[in-house]
Amino acid sequence: MSLKIGSSIDMSELPFPVALVDHRFEIKEHSEVFYGYFGFLGSDRLPNNLEDLIGRIPDSLMGIKRKKSLLKNPISEFVSYVSRKGELRWHKLVLYPDVSRSGYFLYFEDVTQKKIAFDLSVQAAHTAKIGSWEVDLVNNKIYWSDMTKEIHEVPKDYTPDLEGGINFYKKGEHRERIMELVSDTIENGGSFDEEFVIVTAKGNEKWVRSIGSTEIVNGKATRLFGVFQDIDQSKRASIKYQVLTDRMRVAVESSNIGIWDYDIVNNVLVWDDNMYDLYQVNKEDFSGEVEAWESTIHPDDRERSLQAVQEAIEGKKQFNTEFRIKTSDGSVRHIHGLGKVFRDEKENAIRMVGANTDVSRIKKADNRLRQLLNTTEKQNQSLLNFAHIVSHNLRSNSSNLSMLTGMLLENTNPEKQQRFLEMIRISSDRLDETVVQLNEVIKIQSDPNINLQWVHVKGTLTEVLESINAHVEEISPNIDIQIEENLKIYGVKPYISSIFLNLLTNSLKYRKPKIKLSIVVEAYEKDGDATISFKDNGRGIDMERHGDKLFGMYKTFHGNKDAKGIGLFISKNQMDAMKAEIEVMSEVDQGATFVLRFPNPKQTKA
Amino acid sequence: MKTKKVFLVDDDFIFREAAEVLITSSGLTDEVLHFENGLEAYNRLVELSETPEHLPEIMLLDINMPVMNGWELLEELRQVKSVVRDSIQIHILTSSIAPEDLNLSKEYEFIDGYITKPLTRADLKKLSRSTVAEE
Secondary structure, eight states: OOOOOTTEEEEGOOSOOOOEOTTOOEEEEOTTTTHHTTTTTTTOOOOOOOHHHSSOHHHHHHHHHOOOOSSSSOOEEEEEOTTTTOOEEEEEEEEEEEEGGEEEEEEEEEOHHHHHHHHHHHHHHHTTEEEEEEEEEETTEEEEEHHHHHHTOOOOOOOOHHHHHHTBBBBTHHHHHHHHHHHHHHOOOOOEEEEEEEEEETHHHHHHEEEEEEEETEEEEEEEEEEEEHHHHHHHHHHHHHHHHHHHHHHHHHEEEEEEEEEEETTEEEHHHHHHHHHTTGGOOOOHHHHHHHBOOOOOHHHHHHHHHHHHHHSSSSSEEEEEOOTTOOOEEEEEEEEEEEEOOOOOEEEEEEEEEOOOOHHHHHHHHHHHHHHHHHHHHHHHHHHIIIIIIIOOOOOOOHHHHHHHOOOOOOHHOOOHHHHHHHHHHHHHHHHHHHHHHHHHHHHHTTOOOOEEHHHHHHHHHTTTHHHHHHHOOEEEEEEOOOOOOEEEEHHHHHHHHHHHHHHHTTTTTOOEEEEEEEEEEEEEEEEEEEEEEEEOOOHHHHGGGGTTTOOOOOOOOOOOOOOHHHHHHHHHHOOOOEEEEEESSSSSEEEEEEOOOOHHHH | TTTTTEEESOOOHHHHHHHHHHHHTTSSSEEEEEESSSSHHHHHHHHHHHHGGGSSSSEEEEESOOOOOHHHHHHHHSSOOOOHHHHHHHEEEEEEHHHHHHHHHTTTTEEEEEEEOOOOOOHHHHHHHHHHHHH
């Protein structure tokens, strides 16, 4: 038997699942596709009751079962059941009461996909901490979703109002801004999407994103609605990142740090703006290949720097090196380079990122510091020497005087008294000589304005030789002078004369007995630096034993009675004062060679 | 009591001459041998180490001297026969008042005293007493 719906439609012919059930949910009639919709085949035993078909009937529908009379209005409910294929399906079930048939038309709509989508959206909203809100401007009612309440840290039964809602926004710019936006949106329509700080019911400050929109009816806003998202974590991280980025940017900009990024595989080198400033290179002129960087490196540092890059790529060492570059204007800069190598999953180096810092000023300061340290060390050495002179020469002579005067007073023998007086005179002379020498040393060391000038080397040497002519003639050495006629050195004339005199008289004094003394004086200039050497065939010096104290005060090395141990000390001080160097090479019985080096004054000044 | 032999090692001939007068007049000894530097004294001590009875009883040793200074001589003495160190009272006699010299002298266990110049009769009396005590 087939049932007609209305007057003309046969239910069995309907192309969707529809059935007629009584109040016990017994299936009385159904469309042909009805059971097929639930996966039943024609040969299957078909259930007669809705409960057998879909399982448990929702509680909201169970009232029908107990009520014999039909409901007046349709009723709908979502139901889930496990299909014959084992799948969980969701349906919207609608029951239409039909008084004429004393039953209900039952209609099914498969909403499984919609349900899945809805569940996902709920889950996403929960995960993303997104809540919704709505203001009914007509009835002045406010709705907050559970998540919106959770974000505000209020209980689920909290009833918001518009003013209360606004008051959650942090007092000041945030509250003023949301009031402005709400007011403007209500007045003019449109929407807003901004970030604010709220203070929750528990007093916690929280960053939120508030999106709002209006519904306009007859030109008037009737509803304001939107979503509310807790973005506190990400916002704070973002602020922190921004602060760090700003600091980094300020640090990078102010400290002259250039950042580079080298794509090893494709040989592409990218520089930031600071790098171009650092290297004094125009962006347009930079090819973006590593060779462009190579060409800027100082030739003396190039091989070492490339080696450092290679070793970093090979994973042998971190790239952390210093090198010099030559800028386009020819100036030299000291660069400190740091870099990190990035590798693919097979450990192949694919990229290198790093920073370059101009450390020229640090280098310069470092050099100055070293010079200062050097000077301080020299001054300390001088102080030690002064301590030595006071302790040794002054005290030894003064103690001699003390002893001798005591003995003079005790002894009445005129002969002995005469001898003591003679010894007192010698000690007194020595004391005087020591004071004179001390004065000379102090003069050299404390004169800040020594008069540096160009001094003719050969002329000065000739003058010195003439001054000791009698002594030279007495010993009659072979003196070989190999000095360019016009060679000049930049120094202090009296110091240079004094040094020449000291070295020549040392050669005369420490000659080997029975061997004719030979002295060779050579002088030449190379790259603006002048070198003068005094070579003799005398007794020489045991350098292993005395090398470190050769230029110390009152150091003598031959046991010679004439040796005072002051000459080389004064010469060394004079050379230091002229920023020149003195060096000695010698072996016992093989003579000695003293080398004086006067640097190019142009380079010294720079 | 004038049986002692004194080695006076100092590069200053004025001091040596004055010290000798003082030593002999104090009655410590009549035999003062002069050495201008450490090396001269060392060579003589090595010679005498074969006949220890001829070693000096006292050596007055200056520190700052050319060729071989007092410290260098002391280092060399560490290497010679122990009889040399054991037989001689070694006293540093120097014009140095630097504390580091005094401290350094304490590192030599065979040094018996440290005298700061000028040498006085009081110093020599102490020396005389200490040598008598040893005998």
